[in-house]
Amino acid sequence: MANLAVLLYFNGRWDSSNKYINYLADGVLINTNSTFASLVSVIVAQLSIDTSTSKVEIRYKIDESYSIKCLGENCTWNLCTSSVNKSQMFAIRDFESEYTCLLLHNSLSKRQATKTVVGSIIVDKYIDPDANYTPRDIQNDMLHEYEATYPGSYIRLHKSEDDHFLYAFVALFTSIKRWEYCRPIVVVDGTFLKGAYKGTMLTANTLDAAGSILPLDYAIVDSENDASWRWFFEQFREVFGQRSEMCIALDRQASIIKVTSIVYDEIPHFACIWHLLQNIMENFRKSQQKITELFYSMAKTYTTVEFNQHMEIVEKIDKRIKDYLLKIGYNKWSRVHAQVNRT
Numbered sequence: 001m002a003n004l005a006v007l008l009y010f011n012g013r014w015d016s017s018n019k020y021i022n023y024l025a026d027g028v029l030i031n032t033n034s035t036f037a038s039l040v041s042v043i044v045a046q047l048s049i050d051t052s053t054s055k056v057e058i059r060y061k062i063d064e065s066y067s068i069k070c071l072g073e074n075c076t077w078n079l080c081t082s083s084v085n086k087s088q089m090f091a092i093r094d095f096e097s098e099y100t101c102l103l104l105h106n107s108l109s110k111r112q113a114t115k116t117v118v119g120s121i122i123v124d125k126y127i128d129p130d131a132n133y134t135p136r137d138i139q140n141d142m143l144h145e146y147e148a149t150y151p152g153s154y155i156r157l158h159k160s161e162d163d164h165f166l167y168a169f170v171a172l173f174t175s176i177k178r179w180e181y182c183r184p185i186v187v188v189d190g191t192f193l194k195g196a197y198k199g200t201m202l203t204a205n206t207l208d209a210a211g212s213i214l215p216l217d218y219a220i221v222d223s224e225n226d227a228s229w230r231w232f233f234e235q236f237r238e239v240f241g242q243r244s245e246m247c248i249a250l251d252r253q254a255s256i257i258k259v260t261s262i263v264y265d266e267i268p269h270f271a272c273i274w275h276l277l278q279n280i281m282e283n284f285r286k287s288q289q290k291i292t293e294l295f296y297s298m299a300k301t302y303t304t305v306e307f308n309q310h311m312e313i314v315e316k317i318d319k320r321i322k323d324y325l326l327k328i329g330y331n332k333w334s335r336v337h338a339q340v341n342r343t
Contacts, residue, residue, distance in 0.1 A: 251275035
């Protein structure tokens, strides 16, 4: 049976035997070349529903417009879209971003996996007084539940030699499928995590056909170092592969530069112009507003004549900036000097 892309929201409860019962499902059918029966069969298979004892209630719509509403009682949050000239591109027509129910509060009130949160998830496992449910069982079950919730996604964990958590990598199925329709540009970065467990989050993003940012994946690691970045790019290559004219944009972090030349040695990498400008602003403090305008003009111009004219002005303001950019390589950040198509 062919897979159908279905966006589902369903609620209900788990019974004592770990079965999901008494739920309703709201769905948006993405692939219109299907029947009601095939939609039901896919949902029944994915949720392991016994149709001999359970009734499946589905409300769905095949249309050129879609709306998403919060299921909270009397909540005004909603999003409405419609097709642009009956194409496969949709535009947002109306968006009410304010929640007037407790759903948002409930979802954000437990940002960390505290013992209370974990306990509420696994409490049914201890109904049997003789149950031997270990921390390793908890980890495995939560990972499997995540994979079951997002089928087709790529999720990997990596532990240290002493069997402690070290890295986690997540690429959702939606991002994996959309990658082939996006520009072959990957922008990677890392940021500190300030929660209870610290660490660093590594991310990879791209641009879709509409020029909007599309998150491809994320990873949780101990810190930005050679080992963590290498593991991140190895997982990325495993799931997203390599495309023609692909390039990677990154900041000047030493580990990223080193690792990309190993894992993706066949493709060019470039400097993120935003990070590059921040480095200039931090190290060279002359005429910052003027330098900002000149730098973006040099980065985006299509002609060497205009590039050289702007660089001459930069050199007069502070020759050290020109030397800094020349050392990095004009081809790493300037459109006109790029060795691949960066349009």
